[in-house]
Ligand SMILES: Cc1cc2nc3c(=O)[nH]c(=O)nc-3n(C[C@H](O)[C@H](O)[C@H](O)COP(=O)(O)OP(=O)(O)OC[C@H]3O[C@@H](n4cnc5c(N)ncnc54)[C@H](O)[C@@H]3O)c2cc1C
């Protein structure tokens with residue numbers, strides 16, 4: 001842990017976004033995680049994405065559970081709302097918050113223990129309900145905070161730091177998310193911000209549940225020879241499907257690539273995802289094909305990263321429930337208390 | 352780019368911007384840390400070794416280090432390096448027992464030093480401990496050169512000069528004061544092994560325009576007038592004074608005039624305000640003493656009535672630039688302006704003069720300026736046993752350059768006398784020490800202060816103007832000194848990268864407050880500079896490039912605005928970054944010769 005605060009002084013040419021904020025304005029206090037933890041890189045990627053999207057910090061609610069990963073919201077977006085729930089319960093707290101005020105941007109940060117072990121049920125329901133939020137699992141294959149026990153995403157056959165071999169099957173969160181109807185599914189790596197930042201930006205703009213499984217090496221307990229979540233292992237086995245540019249409505253699209261290698265996915269709000277395909281035959285709009293492809297490549301020992309699936313016309317929880325336009329927390333008494341006469345009408349209808 | 356060779360002493364030296372910019376390469380951050388630590392005598396001695404006159408320079412230095420200071424690139428103003436030097440001098444206590452002892456044996460070589468200014472005194476300081484017999488000549492009766500004769504006492508009190516010149520005269524050189532040398536040949540004939548010429552640039556330029564002769568009684572050459580004031584021969588001036596010239600001499604003239612009876616003192620300059628040679632702080636101090644500075648006025652004539660000066664006329668001009676960007680002052684065609692006055696001080700430049708060096712003794716003078724030809728590295732003239740330094744070598748500069756020349760000339764003289772090749776210069780001594788004390792503990796204070804530059808307290812204006820010897824600046828007190836010292840970024844504590852340890856986790860990139868660090872594909876420097884975390888546009892600052900890493904990329908660090916906060920090293924899981932204090936000891940005469 002670092003004892004001094006990060007100096008406020010910044011690069012003289014540091015840019016400002018449309019709101020007049022610099023990237024540094026989206027930071028939080030210095031992280032208390034172990035030096036070199038992948039989670040800190042993901043925090044930095046979130047900071048960059050929010051800066052680039054001109055997001056007003058007070059419009060963001062950071063939601064998390066328990067774990068090193070779940071601690072990270074303290075270390076970014078210092079001026080945003082936040083809620084640390086109990087272990088594994090981030091999805092239901094986020095669902096409740098989103099139901100009450102659908103106007104905020106919900107950014108859930110969880111761990112593989114938090115989401116794939118104790119919180120697996122919660123995870124599943126957030127996916128299938130389509131809560132409009134970004135859901136990032138900072139996946140290091142261990143319970144970092146409790147000193148490195150295997151988590152449920154740890155690969156069968158992976159070795160712990162002490163040399164113990166994991167005998168259980170791994171839960172593949174990406175596969176689950178696809179099956180459960182998530183409308184935006186991606187996988188990335190904390191050590192590759194060029195890939196990660198645009199993915200977070202696209203996820204923030206997605207109107208529905210946007211899930212990112214982000215492999216994030218635990219330097220303290222899971223970055224050794226024999227681990228399948230170490231920097232070296234992930235770098236060796238990483239197969240990037242595509243690389244993404246997020247183009248906001250205002251900008252002109254000037255991407256210039258070989259025919260067939262570029263795919264434009266127009267999102268609901270008019271923003272465009274420009275996908276540079278690295279595997280030309282892969283179709284990011286085909287959920288079934290995605291599932292098959294992921295399993296094939298996993299069997300071949302590859303870690304597929306990139307945007308795996310996106311539904312260009314997502315529907316979210318509020319659409320499913322057909323709630324009113326106004327956020328529920330902003331409805332006044334007139335709207336919330338229809339009065340005795342309305343009650344009478346309802347009762348009469350039930351007689 | 353090729354991987355950076357951090358073992359080249361110049362590489363890290365350049366990162367210490369202040370030290371690199373100091374002509375004498377004073378280890379600035381090292382002494383500033385000592386001040387913060389309350390070790391004033393140690394801070395003084397570090398200065399004394401490098402720049403010989405800490406108390407004098409701490410009040411008067413032209414401070415080329417400050418515009419170079421990295422702090423000035425990340426916030427408004429640089430660290431007050433110069434005034435912290437004064438703190439070391441003010442609070443050091445008695446340091447006489449730390450001075451080198453008089454040598455007990457002589458080495459049999461005898462050197463003449465002509466002029467007792469900072470250049471000669473530096474040569475003497477460096478050579479005396481080595482056993483040389485030194486003879487110093489000066490036309491003035493007191494040693495110090497222009498430090499003594501020109502710089503007004505309200506900027507530099509006499510006691511400070513006495514003390515610091517005293518450390519050198521106490522080393523035993525023979526002082527032949529009041530003895531102007533009027534023949535170099537004569538000195539050479541006395542059988543010296545080498546001669547050092549440190550006679551400065553003693554002649555003030557005149558202004559030969561109409562009325563000069565008629566008004567002569569009230570027209571004074573600035574540097575002659577200042578030295579008469581310094582030596583107590585002049586104690587009064589008229590009420591209305593015009594000072595001509597835009598350099599530091601003009602600033603000293605006008606401020607001195609304000610203290611000797613001048614109520615209505617103005618500075619009149621040919622050029623614009625920005626182009627004036629005077630340092631910004633000198634102009635500020637003059638204006639603060641109610642002295643207006645009038646610009647773009649070219650003198651036409653001195654006006655006199657009944658044999659007495661009554662004023663001057665000036666032509667108002669404007670600047671025009673030709674195709675090559677050269678400036679011409681062109682008359683605006685307005686009526687000439689008249690400014691009435693009782694006295695005029697002419698401070699329009701200084702020149703060298705060597706009427707006392709015979710032109711037939713084998714020393715080459717250049718045709719254009721009639722200046723002796725002097726080697727810029729060795730300070731040797733074409734007469735191999737005669738060396739030059741200070742203002743005498745290449746024209747008027749300042750004290751710190753005179754000191755720097757003196758050190759180099761002393762090395763040359765020592766080598767010459769020991770029969771070694773003067774062109775072979777001794778290398779610097781370099782020590783690099785890790786500052787790591789614990790996991791996140793360093794032996795320097797890595798927390799970056801956010802304070803803005805502190806102002807040095809000044810004497811009350813009325814009191815200051817009523818006594819020409821009352822020092823205007825009072826100096827930092829210890830609290831201010833500590834806070835100002837904390838603004839130093841410790842640029843000598845270097846970020847040292849070990850490519851074999853790096854696992855490319857990005858932790859250092861993410862934590863760096865000023866976006867100095869990048870991991871990216873290597874390339875030509877011009878291209879690489881555009882692809883870093885923040886574009887590296889300051890071409891004077893280096894890019895530190897590592898060997899290729901596991902992913903095939905390189906680590907590239909822009910040294911430009913690094914705060915030396917050590918956070919990269921604190922956040923690195925493998926210790927691939929380390930903070931190492933880099934001390935460079937630029938060679939002086941004592942370590943110049945293989946045989947000593
Ligand atoms: C008004 C004024 C203010 C200045 N203020 C500053 C300042 O604030 N800070 C700064 O850094 N610099 C300042 N300078 C410049 C600085 O004083 C000089 O650059 C510096 O003193 C040069 O040192 P030196 O050793 O080369 O020669 P000098 O200091 O000029 O010393 C030369 C000595 O040689 C003697 N001499 C000359 N000819 C002979 C001879 N034939 N025989 C014997 N002796 C001889 C002279 O009497 C003199 O004592 C100022 C200069 C002036 C004129």
Ligand SMILES: Cc1ncc(C[n+]2csc(CCOP(=O)(O)OP(=O)(O)O)c2C)c(N)n1
Nearest residue numbers: 067068069087111112113114142143144145
């Ligand atoms: C109800 C409950 N059970 C157990 C714990 C102990 N516990 C704290 S963090 C953690 C695992 C965190 O793992 P993960 O979500 O992967 O986070 P990481 O630290 O690896 O980022 C556990 C089991 C707890 N805090 N609460």
Ligand code: SF4
Nearest residue numbers: 033034037068144218
């Ligand atoms: S224990 Fe692991 S996951 Fe937790 S902070 Fe340290 S490196 Fe990161």
Ligand code: SF4
Nearest residue numbers: 863913914916917919
């Ligand atoms: S010391 Fe390291 S972290 Fe601090 S500014 Fe310099 S490069 Fe950045």
Ligand code: SF4
Nearest residue numbers: 853854856857859923
């Ligand atoms: S923190 Fe250390 S290991 Fe990580 S990228 Fe920087 S130098 Fe390399």
Ligand SMILES: [Mg+2]
Nearest residue numbers: 111112142144
């Ligand atoms: Mg984990």
